[in-house]
Amino acid sequence: MDDEEEERLKAAFGDSSDDEHLADRETSVVGDSTTAVWERVEKINGLWLCRNFLSDQSHLLSAIVNEGWFVEESINQAMRFGDLPSWATELSDLILESVESVDLPVMPADLLWREPLFNQLIVNLYQPGEMQKLEDIGTLPASEQNDTGICAHVDLLRFEDGIAIVSLESPCVMRFSPAEQGEGEGVDVLLSPGSLILMSGEARYRWKHEINRKQIGFQVWEGEEIDQKRRISITLRKLCPS
Numbered sequence: 001m002d003d004e005e006e007e008r009l010k011a012a013f014g015d016s017s018d019d020e021h022l023a024d025r026e027t028s029v030v031g032d033s034t035t036a037v038w039e040r041v042e043k044i045n046g047l048w049l050c051r052n053f054l055s056d057q058s059h060l061l062s063a064i065v066n067e068g069w070f071v072e073e074s075i076n077q078a079m080r081f082g083d084l085p086s087w088a089t090e091l092s093d094l095i096l097e098s099v100e101s102v103d104l105p106v107m108p109a110d111l112l113w114r115e116p117l118f119n120q121l122i123v124n125l126y127q128p129g130e131m132q133k134l135e136d137i138g139t140l141p142a143s144e145q146n147d148t149g150i151c152a153h154v155d156l157l158r159f160e161d162g163i164a165i166v167s168l169e170s171p172c173v174m175r176f177s178p179a180e181q182g183e184g185e186g187v188d189v190l191l192s193p194g195s196l197i198l199m200s201g202e203a204r205y206r207w208k209h210e211i212n213r214k215q216i217g218f219q220v221w222e223g224e225e226i227d228q229k230r231r232i233s234i235t236l237r238k239l240c241p242s
């Protein structure tokens with residue numbers, strides 16, 4: 001690890017970037033995995049939510065800020081394939097640890113063996129009152145991109161099953177709707193800051209997901225409009241072998 005990298009890790013995780021300090025890092029980045037509470041989202045097979053995944057978002061936020069991806073206002077998305085930044089690899093390890101700490105089918109067991117668990121990262125930044133524009137070759141075909149947010153989509157099949165999304169800062173409602181029309185109603189899920197969702201199986205392949213922060217009435221939770229502030233999301237996926 002070079003000095004610059006070490007400095008970045010220190011800034012992100014405190015002075016605990018060595019393996020022997022893993023325990024410190026665990027507590028500084030995510031909640032103690034023994035207290036992580038996993039909930040199955042009713043009606044959607046394969047969708048699991050851990051609201052208290054991060055005990056403290058600040059380390060992850062500063063790791064992202066330190067990447068310097070979002071200094072220009074026009075840039076609101078960063079993508080990495082293959083080798084991920086150390087903080088993202090650590091996040092991936094912590095996801096695995098949290099999944100393995102519960103006796104629940106949070107992620108299909110056969111996916112947990114793959115190495116690495118994730119090798120593609122997208123960090124999306126959503127400014128208040130503005131929708132994310134996906135210029136993403138990895139998420140949506142060009143024809144389905146629009147400038148009104150993340151329209152309903154199933155992530156491309158070039159990615160394997162088992163997708164993780166960590167939410168930071170502002171909460172938002174993610175709406176899931178059946179990929180095939182007429183197969184039932186949409187299901188709203190509140191992604192609170194510090195939460196993690198895992199999508200696999202039906203949730204990943206048979207349901208679309210979208211975030212609409214512009215349309216009035218969309219960002220409503222328990223009857224209250226959510227005040228949209230800046231939101232950052234971290235999506236981790238695994239590319240299919242080519």
Ligand SMILES: O=C(O)CCC(=O)C(=O)O
Nearest residue numbers: 122124139155165233235
């Ligand atoms: O920003 C999010 O929470 C969702 C991102 C997403 O769905 C994607 O990149 O495919």
Ligand SMILES: [Fe+2]
Nearest residue numbers: 139154155209
């Ligand atoms: Fe997606």
